[in-house]
Amino acid sequence: MARPYRIFLVRHLTTIANEQRLYCGWTDSELVSQEGEAIEFPVAVQHVMGSDLIRTRQTAAIYFPQINFTADVRWRECHFGDFEEQSYEQLKNDPDYRNWLDDAWNTPPRNGETLQQVKSRVLDALAELPNEAVVVTHGGVIRVVLDTFTQEQRSFWEWDVTNGSIWQLEWASENEFKEGKPCTSLSEVPIMVKRTM
16 A cells, blocks of 8 residues: 655745735745744654745744755745835736736746746656655745645635645655645644643
C-alpha cells in the first residue's frame, strides 16, 4: 500500500505592509514583531523551505527556531510590479489595476507577473518537495496551490489565508501528487505553542 503524501504550507506572520493594507509582493517587508513562540507541529520537522524574502525567514525562525531553513525564490509572492506598496484606495481608479483584478491569471499588474506565471514557478518548486515538507511562503502562493490541487469551487480571491496560518494538503500517494491529481484531504492546521519541559 502506498504511503500518503503530505505538504504543509505556512503563510508568514503579519508584516508592516500587511498592517498598512499594501500590496507587498517582492518588496522585502519585515514582520511587525519578531517575537513569538515556537509551535507544535503534526510531524517531526527536519527542514523548512520557503521564500527568500525576510518575512518568511523571520516567520520560520519564530515557528521553527532550531530547524535549518532553505530559501528559494520560486516560493516568492506574486510580483505586483507598479502596484507594489500601493493600497486598494490608491489603485482603485487605475484601469490597469481593475483589469488585473478581473483576470489576475492572465493579466499582469503593470511590470509584474500573472498568477499563471506564479503557478508555473510554484509547481516547479512543489515537484521537488519531499514527503511531509514544510514551506513558509505567502498568501498568494498558498492560494495558487489551493486553487490547483483542491476540488473546492472557490475563486483565487475567496480563499481566506490569514497571516501565520498553516495548510496541510494530503494525497493518497506521491504518484497522485506528481500526476497533479486533487488532494484527498485539505485542512488548516491549528496552531499550538510548543510546550517546554
